[in-house]
Every structure is written in structure tokens, then in C-alpha cells.
Amino acid sequence: MSIRHALLxxxxxxxxxxxxLRQDFEARTGDVWPLNVGQVYTTLQRLERDGLVESDxxxxxxxxxxxxxxxxxxAELAVWxxxxxxxxxxxxxELVIKILVAVRLPDxxxxxxxxxxxxxxxxxxxxxxxxxxxAANRDLGFxxxxxxxxxxxxxxxxxxxxxxxxIKRASVERPDAERLPxxxxxxxxxxxx
Amino acid sequence: MSVLELRDVSKVYGDGPxxxxxxxxxxxxxxxxELVAVMxxxxxxxxxxxxxAGTLEEPTAGEVLVGGAAVLGMSHNDxxxxxRRSIGxxxxxxNLLAGLTAAENVSLPLELDxxxxxxxRQSGLRALDELGLRERAGSFPDELSGGERQRVAIxxxxxxxxxxxxxxxxxxxxxxVNGEAVMRLIRAACQRGVAGVxxxxxxxxxxxxxxxxxxxxxxxxxxxxxxxxxxxxxxxxT
Numbered sequence: 434m435s436i437r438h439a440l441l442x443x444x445x446x447x448x449x450x451x452x453x454l455r456q457d458f459e460a461r462t463g464d465v466w467p468l469n470v471g472q473v474y475t476t477l478q479r480l481e482r483d484g485l486v487e488s489d490x491x492x493x494x495x496x497x498x499x500x501x502x503x504x505x506x507x508a509e510l511a512v513w514x515x516x517x518x519x520x521x522x523x524x525x526x527e528l529v530i531k532i533l534v535a536v537r538l539p540d541x542x543x544x545x546x547x548x549x550x551x552x553x554x555x556x557x558x559x560x561x562x563x564x565x566x567x568a569a570n571r572d573l574g575f576x577x578x579x580x581x582x583x584x585x586x587x588x589x590x591x592x593x594x595x596x597x598x599x600i601k602r603a604s605v606e607r608p609d610a611e612r613l614p615x616x617x618x619x620x621x622x623x624x625x626x
Numbered sequence: 627m628s629v630l631e632l633r634d635v636s637k638v639y640g641d642g643p644x645x646x647x648x649x650x651x652x653x654x655x656x657x658x659x660e661l662v663a664v665m666x667x668x669x670x671x672x673x674x675x676x677x678x679a680g681t682l683e684e685p686t687a688g689e690v691l692v693g694g695a696a697v698l699g700m701s702h703n704d705x706x707x708x709x710r711r712s713i714g715x716x717x718x719x720x721n722l723l724a725g726l727t728a729a730e731n732v733s734l735p736l737e738l739d740x741x742x743x744x745x746x747r748q749s750g751l752r753a754l755d756e757l758g759l760r761e762r763a764g765s766f767p768d769e770l771s772g773g774e775r776q777r778v779a780i781x782x783x784x785x786x787x788x789x790x791x792x793x794x795x796x797x798x799x800x801x802x803v804n805g806e807a808v809m810r811l812i813r814a815a816c817q818r819g820v821a822g823v824x825x826x827x828x829x830x831x832x833x834x835x836x837x838x839x840x841x842x843x844x845x846x847x848x849x850x851x852x853x854x855x856x857x858x859x860x861x862x863x864t
Binding site: 544548551552554555556558559561562566583584586587590591594597598 | 665667810813827828829830832833834835838840842847848849850851
């Protein structure tokens, strides 16, 4: 999330002072994203220059200056909320590469490699779930963020489960399959450099 | 204290070339107050482990102890009593009796065990109350939502003085919000001192457990370290 759009979102609730914006920002992100005052004011200046926010009068920069969102600012926020992030070409995935390498090494038990990663991921999920157990019912935003992390880790575990099954089946059906040259996958579809 | 103990348990189905080794030398301890998840793919032996832990099936080799008592030497009647009094089951498809109300479903195991009707009904209502279902006590299963049915099933599994709760994919048919509610209830039961075992292939469900044990081809191949407190995730801030 850009600081720019986060500030627009906070201002869409009503006019606010710079310092208040910084405090609200940190509170909404569960204090995991600390901002310095300088970042807040620089961003507000740019938003004002672009006509997305306006301030009271011409007082000096500082905590006394109050900002409000403009119609253009609301339009920009609405577009940003609905613009999908770029998920079309996945980044280089280190875990996928490790499993692909393990499958082709003769002395490596790939199932054991898969399990080591699975255990680590499930342990991480246990920690997130513990956090959710204590805090999610008290703080909706926090609950949503923890769910996102759990679903992301869960997807990786599922991929490992599927990989485990596929490798097992392949070794039964074609014991030498691992040593055959791989077909070329379109570069764009797999790796983004 | 160990509520469930499997010692070197093996289970073989069939014989000759058709022989299937469902479990191979599995050992597992579950203490009171502890929730253990058993994860593994289909055919890894998860369900067999649960039916053996629930004394519904006998192992081919090895020992099963529930509450410190060896199941193997017990008479048929003693074993049935142990099942009725100490062990609760939660299944994926709820297994509620359609002709009985929620309250009757929950108090049935107590009545079967000879507890007088009135006091069985009181215990049943108390268990429903704990799961937020008191006002649904008179409803029949087909008048309840999937989430409510599973809560009734959990109430039935922990009613009375049960010490061991066994669950097989307990949120299998539910959406993730209801699934989470089910796991919160199972955890709450464990926090009151029940020992719980949940078998599942779902990592999100398993991650509610204190400890996750991984099964593969009938063997325990790995387990997670006991879960640490949430403070470790917040550490970067401190």
C-alpha cells in the first residue's frame, strides 16, 4: 500500500491535521509500519500539488495545518481501491526452485526436503493462528491481515502437498522421469527477472 | 498427565499380496489440556489412527492406553463403557440423529450410560449453553445450519466428564468462518482440560493445535515443535 493512498483514505473520513494523520496511519497498520513526520508532510505536499488534497489557508507547514480531501482525491482513491495489484506474472519463487533442484539430485530424498519446508510453514501458521486466537475478535483489521497471511502460507503448504503427491506418482509410473530433460516453459510465465 | 497413549501401534488390513499396512509403529502421547493435530494426505493412516485411539478398532500390534488404562485387556463391556464415558467423537458429517432434538442428541450418550433422564438433560443443556446454543436446544438437526449442527456435535462430544475428544476433519463441510468457530470451540474444550486429537489434511485447521504430527504411509515422519507464544511474531517491534 502506498503512503499516498493510505493518507487519502484517512482524509476521506474527514479533515485531519498532519500529526493526527501519522498517528491514525500507525494505529490502522497495527504499528507494524512506523512513519516519520517528514514522510507524512512530503507526501501531503505532493498530494496538495496534484490537487488531491487541500489545506486550510496558507499557514506554515507543521502540525497546525489541517488537510481535507478534494473530489479529485476521492476519485483517485476509488480508482486505486479497485485496481488489481499485478499478480499476473509471479516473482521468482525460491521454494519452487529448491524443490525443482531437489527432484533432479540423485542423492536427495525430495520428500524429506518437502517435509522440512512443510513443517516450517505449519509452525509459522500455528504462530499466526495463536495471534488470531487472542486478537482477531478485538480488532477487525488485524484479523483480516492475519487471515491474509494464513491463506498465503496455506497455499504454499497445498502446493507442497500436491508436489509431494505428483513426485510420488511419477516415481512409481516412470522411475527415470526425473532425469529426462525438462520441456521449456515460456520464460514469461514462470520467472520474472 | 497422558490421556491418550499409543505405543508402537501397527495396523495391517487383509493378508498376502493384498496386505495394506495402514499404520507402522506409531507412538503418540496426548496430555490433558493438549490439542494435537495429525496431518497427512489421503491414505496416510490418519483415520485408522483415530478409530484405534477411539477403541473402535484394535491394532494389529502395539498398545493403546486411555486415561492410563490399557485398552487391549479390557472386556467388551468395559471398552464400551470407556467409549461412552471418556471419549467424544466429532465427524465431518456431524452424525446427529435426525429424530432427536439438539438437546436430546447431546444428552443421549449420558442416558445410554445410565444417567437418569433429568440430570442427563441438565448436563446436555449446560454443554449446549457453553457453545452458545441454548435457544436451539429444542430444534431438530434439519432445522439447524451446518455450523450449528457441528456445534451440537461438539457439545455431544464433550458432555459429561469426557477426557478425550477425537475429531475427523471436523470442519470439512463448513466455510472458513464456521470452520474457525469449530476449532475455537475444540480449543476451548482443551483449555478446560480435555485432550484433543484432530485429523485433517487442512493446514489452517491443523494450525490451531499445540502440536502438529505428520503422517506419511502409516508412519509418523515429523512433528512441529510445541507452539510458541504470539510474542515471537511481535518481536521486531520491541
